[in-house]
Amino acid sequence: MSVLTVKCPTCDTEVVWGPDSPFRPFCSDRCRLIDLGEWATESRRIADKQPFEAGLGDVDLLALDDELMQQDNEFFK
């Protein structure tokens, strides 16, 4: 079984040409962005920021607690 490989244009690493290499012909997303230029590196940093969702889980937990308390009250009557 022969595997087709290409060399990453940025760092000359051998890259397997297949579904396991989503950034081909580059070896990684980083090398792809380096090739695109500095501006692309900046936009990548913005894309990496995750939306702030910490409050959402707390609200769900509180609602669940209320539900459990009501069930307990029914049970112990």
Ligand SMILES: [Zn+2]
């Ligand atoms: Zn590379």
